[in-house]
Amino acid sequence: MGAPGAQPAVLAAGALIWREKHGVVQVMLVHRPRYGDWSIPKGKLEARESFPAAAVREVGEETGYRVRLHRPLPASVYLLPDGRSKIVQYWTAAVRSRIGPGPKNPKEIDETRWVELDEAAQLLTRQSDRVTLRALTDQLEEEAALTSPIIIQRHAAAVSRSKWRDGEKSRPLNSKGKKQAKALPPMLDAFAPESVVSSPWKRCRATVQPFAKRSGLDISTKEPLTEAGHTSEPSRTAAIVERVLREARPTVLCTHRPVLPTVIGTVREFATREAGLELPRENPYLAAGEALVVHAAAGGRIVAVERHQPRID
Structure with a gap:
């Protein structure tokens, strides 16, 4: 301050x-x-x-x-x-x-x-x-200037669990989250993602839908990126993240806070020492609506990390 x-x-x-x-x-x-x-x-x-x-x-x-x-x-x-x-x-x-x-x-x-x-x-x-x-x-x-930005996106702010009675799959964004989702496209587009991978649960899809629509991209949904899928088989979650990193194709990957330890842990395995030090280590890892941009060089080696929030105020 x-x-x-x-x-x-x-x-x-x-x-x-x-x-x-x-x-x-x-x-x-x-x-x-x-x-x-x-x-x-x-x-x-x-x-x-x-x-x-x-x-x-x-x-x-x-x-x-x-x-x-x-x-x-x-x-x-x-x-x-x-x-x-x-x-x-x-x-x-x-x-x-x-x-x-x-x-x-x-x-x-x-x-x-x-x-x-x-x-x-x-x-x-x-x-x-x-x-x-x-x-x-x-x-x-260092031959590490032309990287592929891979964006780990935590879904935007959602209606609280205590106030939603119809199950986690359908829990929607709240008013703040809708504003965040609307503000995300210019921020994400700056890195020109070529694919969008997301949990199929409503709050994740609603977070990346405005960007996907603007960019003309389909949203590829993956059950292991849901909270339930991750709890059941975290190794499948890690495998999805590893595949995205190895492909080194600019991608948005949207998931939930409880899934982030596995996602970020997998990213850390590919990171240089310097980049690894920049990765979040403590709960909640990312704020609602926040994006973690990891820059992958050849073979998925993560050489740089940055974090961005959509500005709605």
């Missing part, structure tokens, strides 16, 4: 887009005429917007590219002239498609440029941006 009377931090997000062309890695930088500098695409969060959704939106507005977020990069934190802190969350990113001819507002961004890593280090104006670039370079050297 900040000091009494302190102004809230300015929150922003962005991404360092990279590609390989003729065997050479290039990144995209943007020129800001107002400041006369070269920078990494980024911008402020809008009301009730998550960091991942903001990063994708801002990159699209500043470059004309729709991107998929991959591994997170170190956040940049610095003081603004008015004394407020600014926190910028960054990711590596790859182009999904063209959504425009270039920057949306030429007064903010008047030029974009693909450059090789050495040239980028020379062009970038801020030292903090060069630190971000160096982090990408390190990931490339």
